[in-house]
Structure formats: structure tokens, C-alpha cells
Amino acid sequence: MNTTISDLARITGLAKSTISGVLNNKSGFSEKTRRKVLKAAEEHGYVPNEIARGLSSRSTGSIGLIIKDITNPFYNHITKGVQEIAREHGYTVFLCSSGEEHDTEIEHIEAMVRKRVDGLIIAPLLEDVAFEHIFALQRQQMPFVLLGKIPGLACDTFEFDDYDGGRQVTEHILANGHTRIGFVCGLKTSRASKLRYDAFVDVMNKRGLPIDERHVFREANGLADGQQIGRLLVDAEERPTALICFDDVIAIGVIRAFMDAGLSVPDDLSIVGFDDIDLTTFPLTSVSIPTYEAGKALGWTLFDRIFQRRLTDYQHIMFDQKLVVRSSVKNINP
Amino acid sequence: MNTTISDLARITGLAKSTISGVLNNKSGFSEKTRRKVLKAAEEHGYVPNEIARGLSSRSTGSIGLIIKDITNPFYNHITKGVQEIAREHGYTVFLCSSGEEHDTEIEHIEAMVRKRVDGLIIAPLLEDVAFEHIFALQRQQMPFVLLGKIPGLACDTFEFDDYDGGRQVTEHILANGHTRIGFVCGLKTSRASKLRYDAFVDVMNKRGLPIDERHVFREANGLADGQQIGRLLVDAEERPTALICFDDVIAIGVIRAFMDAGLSVPDDLSIVGFDDIDLTTFPLTSVSIPTYEAGKALGWTLFDRIFQRRLTDYQHIMFDQKLVVRSSVKNINP
DNA sequence: TTGTACGCGTTATCAT
């Protein structure tokens, strides 16, 4: 059905190795045979079988990218960056989404190993989970790069400075005169959420300001959770004056709940988010994160490892986060 | 480095075929050897090599998904649906984005064929381009499913009823008293854009209403283009009272330009979009499209073909589009 | 310059 180099050998009367050599642009073949091979390949619609090639050359020309959520713009931009670099290297990428579930993450990684990808880029769950599957990768000598850092694991890591991001938003809100501040945490498996919250707590403590536990929400994920929390706040007897949301998606959910209830952001509640996603019209003050650049950096570093271009120590890159002030925080200073 | 079944054979003193048989749960092995094999595999961290398996079994356990834009929620939801179905089948998916470029689409498809994916789901450019690469797939007997229909190509196709969507929005806008209506077309390679515009023209003609060419924009793609067109309209001496945008992303761009200029939607311009993307707070009247469901249907159908579960004729599914009225269209009836 | 032979890790088909 599919013509192989053996077929071409039979057809041209040449040897398999000759066909292979010509097709791979090796030197040392007469122009005549070269032409003959190329012509036969063309005529019979020869398509190299990369599976066979991979088996023999021990390289599949594909990498795996494990993200948490396909529908979150945050990961879209990381994916885009990775894809671009992969393409530049003639590579193809398996995209896997863990859906924020640890078991799924493990399953995907194991599948990638079975598929013998040349390398892996992983955005793993980082809190409250075991890392055995990642350590296993190391033992198997699989090249990989992490979005996040795992204690005791020596590998290339990329991080966003979530603690500093959390600090920036908290100080921004305080600077605008707020003291009753709520916080919507993400999933407990999210280190980003933990760090942002830690920073919030630290800054509040430093100013001697109390944190009202009734205004701290946990385990929020996605638009629907944001909306539900928003509805809770709409009905709350004592609302905070400002709310820090783990990410923009949640923030948008909260805002929608407020708009639906006929309330105003920021008049009835000031809100900030993280990620600075662009597909929105609301002037949401948010923390910008260089996801696209990080995606490219992840890609470059992985290929450095795969091709052993960089034999130095592992890299640990920390990307800055930058507060983007718009108008979702009301200045209530006297 | 990686232990193989040959290694296990040597270790256990059994034959390769026995190892393979046990590992694949074939019947006809004594409980004793079964145990022995499993134990050895466990101890030596055996991981099956799916590349080798694929070479021998002529199936790679992976499919390719070719979309146009990773960062557009429209394709995110299709991707999500496809991924879910693939996962249910124990399959893995290569995600490729053409970035709306024909050459890139061709490149990706050729790469997928070389990688010998078991099947392909493609959202191809549909207008103003050649389809030779798709017909080639057919000749190569590669199972594939299309989002869109190609003249003269017999295969499974899924479509969204863009013409009807265009009709619905146009009639909705007319019903709200508008007559000076602008239209932002998408890329000329987009059939969806063409059909939506055709419907617009047809409805306008039927009502005897003129279309002002100054208010028809073409080749718009993405947020930035939307913003630029928005700025143009802000400064225009004679604005339309309503604007139909090819998709929500463009619509959001236009809205942003208006908000930046201190103008109001819908007071200064009524706007509708397509896709009904959810990550936004603006009450944009839009046309909802069942992308997630379509993604699942695409997946199911592809696997039907791959496993030859359905030997009947090709399917041609048309998904309805549904207008979702919010408040971005102002009623200016007297 | 071209051809032969073997390896890559599996599965499948025979025998035994």
C-alpha cells in the first residue's frame, strides 16, 4: 500500500542503502542514480516512515507538552510558544491536558514515555501531590523541562514570581485605601495560588491588618466557581471592599455575578486578577505574566537538552510578574 | 538503557514471544511463567516501546488534530472535545496549528503522514486555496474527518450553519431598527466568513436595503485587527449604527477601541459577534456554536473510521447556530 | 559508487 525504500530498491534495481542514502542527502552518489531514485520516489508517492526511522535512529522527532487546562489562555500562550520552537526544530508536539488532576497527569506522562518522545515539557501540579512520576523520568534519562520547581529534583526549571505578584497586587490595593480585602485561592494543588496567598498574608500582617476568614475562598477553579463566589459575595452581609482573585478567569466570573446582580465593579467591589488575559473588554487590573516568552524558553531549553547543546548545569529561570493597573480598583483614600 | 522484551527474555530464560504474549494478556500461558514475566518486567522497569509496537502492528495509537489558531477559544473547545474522545480510546493527539496559513497547514499534514498517525482531524482553510493535499490523504487511505466540506471530496464532514447564523444576526439587527449596518469579514480563506457575509447581503437585499462599502471591512483576524477597525470607525465621519463582526475576538477588539475613545457600545454602535466565547464580561450579543460537542463528534467519527466500526456512507453533519441576545444591540425603533 | 547484512523492539506465525 505505502511504498517503502525496499519497493524503490526493487523498482530502480538499486540497493536499499542507496535509496536511503540518496533520500537522506548523503554525499557520494552519481547524479544519475540520484535522479533515478528521486524520480521513482516521486512517481510512487514515497513517504518516509518516521516510525521505522525512529526505531532505528532512536529519535521520534516529537515532544510532549503537558499542561493543566486547554481552555485557559494562560496555557494557550505557553503552548503557542512551545509549538513555535518545536516547529523550528522540525518537531511535532503531543499536547496533553491534565485537567488539574494528578492521576491524569501521571497517565499522560507515562503514555509519552511509552511513545518514546524525545523530550517532555511539563506544567505539573506542585502542591499536595507526590512527584514519583517525575523522578521516574529522571531515572529513565528522559530529557524534560519543568514549569515549576520540585524539591530535590535537579532539572531545568522555569517559574513565574508568584510571591512577588501577590505582593504587588496587595500593596496596590492597600495603596488605594482598602483594608477589608478578600482572597480567592485556586486549587490546593497550585503552588502559584499558595505563593500569591502567602504574599497577601505577609503584607497584611506587616501592616497589622487582619484577614477575615469569611472572605477567603479556596479551591476555586474556572469561570463557574468565580461566578458562584461572586454570588456569595453579592449576598454577603458584610462584604470586603476589595478582592484578589487567583486568576483572571475567576475574576471574570466574580465580575459577571456582580453585573448580573446590578452591582458595580469597582464601586461595590474592587477586583484584581492574575494572568492579564487579553480577550476581555473589562478594564481589569491584573498581573501580567510572560507566558508566550516562557513557552519559547521552555522549548529552547528542552531542545538544548535533547541535542545536548548545553552541557552545563541546569537552568533555573524566574520570570517577573508585572502589575498592570487599569480601573477595577477604586481609590477609597479619604 | 531501556529494558526490552529481549532483555526480559534473557533474564527469565524464556522466549521473546512468550514475554510479548504475557505482557499483552494473551491466553495460553501457565500461571507460573506469567508471574515470572510480570515480576521481571516490574523489577527492571520495563516500559513497552510503542514505536516498535507501531512498526510491527501498523498502528501508532496517535491522531493528528489540525486547527487554525491555538489562542482562539473556538478551537480550544474543539480541541478539548477531541482530546476527551481520544483519551477514551487510549489515543494521544498531535496538536498542530496552521495559524491560518495554507503552507503551514500542508506542512503539518505531511508531517502527520510521515509520523503515520492513525487518523487526522482537520479544520482546513476552505476558500481561495487548493485542496490537493487533502485529496492526497484520500489516495493514501489515511482516515480523516473534516471540519468543513470540500467540493468533490467524499469524506466525513462536520459543519456549522454559518449562513443561517449570518441570517439570524442580520434579522435581529434589522428588527432593532438598524438600517446602516457594517460588516467585518474574516480572512478570505474562511468559508464561515464568506457564508455569514453572503447571508447578510441576501437579507439586506431582500429588504431593499443598501450596503455601504465603506462600512465593509475585509481580512480581519484577531484582536488587533478588531481594534484597528474600531479606531477607524471611531473617527469615521459617517458611522453605521450597527456592526456585524466575523467573530467575538474581532468584536471585542472593536469594543475596546470604542471604550478607549470614550464611546459606548451599544449607544454609539451596536455590535454582534460569533462564537459566544465565555471569558468575557461584556454582554455581547453573539451566535453560539457547539464547538465542544463538535469536537467530540469529530473524534467519534474519526475513530469509527479508524476501527472501521461504521462501514456505511460518509456522514455529513450540520450543527445549528443559535443567536444569544444580550445587550450589545440597541433598539432604535421609533 | 553500490550492495549486504544486521539491528532497532515488537508482533505474528508457525512449529514443537
Place this chain on the structure above:
DNA sequence: ATGATAACGCGTACAA
């Protein structure tokens, strides 16, 4: 119940 052997399609020494 188990083992030997041949594919699968390609790359690559090594030989001619």
C-alpha cells in the same frame, strides 16, 4: 504451554 523465526521500514557499518 512455549520457542524459533520472520516480518515491520529504515539506518548504517562494512564489504566489494
